[in-house]
Amino acid sequence: MMNQLGFMSYVYMGWSAEAMAEEASKHGLMYVQVDPKQKLHIMDDEPFSLVRAEKIRTIFENYGISVVGLSGYTNLLNxxxxxxxEKLAQLETMIDLCAAYGTRYIATETGSLHPTNAWRDYEGNRSQEAWEQLVDIVDRLRSRAVENNAVLLVEGFALNVLAAPEQAEALMERLGTDGLGLIMDPFNYLKQDELGRQKEAFTAIFDHIGKYSPIAHAKDTLYSEEGFTTPRVGAGQSEWGVYARLLRDRLPDVPLILEHAKPEEVAECLCLIRQSFEGIEYDT
Incomplete structure (x- = not known):
């Protein structure tokens, strides 16, 4: 057994909702994480329309694909x-759309105080002041989610203000689970010095955030001369067998959503994921 699979809508960037739903269904994908801002050739001049949201939802449902969540990614600490x-207000508008899309979940990363790049590290990210700003912002968004019977899912990233699974757990303990959860994305947290002990590192990540994570992501971790990146499945240094086993044992009912792949890479990525789960049966 393995987790049911889905995909990020941006995997099929530039495609219509109809075309991506048809293609994804051929791969056996059952979930999509939709970015409401993405051009999907349906009322694109009204990205936050309730009517548009319901039309997109219906298109995917016609192909047996459920909207598992929305992608509201932005730099919370711009x-x-x-x-x-401006971006926080836009995110609140997207929170209001969750029900129209047929989901309770909307995800975001926390961002960086870096002056020009939300994905770069910055010394100020590790300050207590930055942490308290983040807590206040997440609490504001969490409150908006509660008003809409929605759940804000926060995704950590090693170079952002929320950089470690211990911090994610601390955030949950401080603000509680009402309208707030986390994304299971260990690839974002894996440190370079943990590449040689991934079973221990992945297990610790699950220990800290697993119980708060209703959605999991599928990609990879890569440390190179260019720095830290999270490419598509199979293009990095992560031990997917370790991740697959933890998902099977701890989060078997959580949808697993494919990221950072191009349309022509989807089949290979899904094959690697399925092989990772199949390999568990022979490694007990």
Whole structure:
């Protein structure tokens, strides 16, 4: 047995909702994580329309695909305060759309205080002031989620303000689970010095955040001369067999959502994922 599979809508960037739903169904994908801002050739001039949301939901459902969550990714801690407020207000609008898409979940990463790049490390990210700002912002968004019977899912990243699974757990303990959860994405947390002890590292990540994670992501971890990146499945250094076993043993009912692949890479990625789960049966 393995987790049911889905995909991020941006995997099929530039495709219509109809075309991506048809293609994804051929691969046996049952879930999609939709970015409401993405052009899907349906009322694209009204990205936050309830009617548009319901039409997109219906298209996927016609192919047996459920909207597992929304992608509301933005830099919660944008150092440009006016831009930060603009993006937070937009995220709140997307929270309001969850029900129309047929989901309770909307995901975001926390971002960085870096002046020009939300994905780069910055010394200020590790300050207590940055952490308290993040807590306040997440609490604001969590409250909006509660009003809509929705759940904000926070995704950590090693170079962001929320950089470690211990921090994610601390956030949950401080704010509680009402309207708030986490994404199971260990690839974002894996440190370079943990590459040689991935079973221990992945297990610790599950220990800290597993019980708060209703959605899991499928990609990889890569440390190179260019720094830290999280490419598609099979293009990095992660031991997928370790991840597959932990998913099977601890989160078997959680949808597993494919990221960072191009349309022509989807079949290979899914094959690698399925092989990882099949390999568990012979490694007990």
């Amino acid at each position: 150092p440009n305060l006016s831009k930060r407020e």
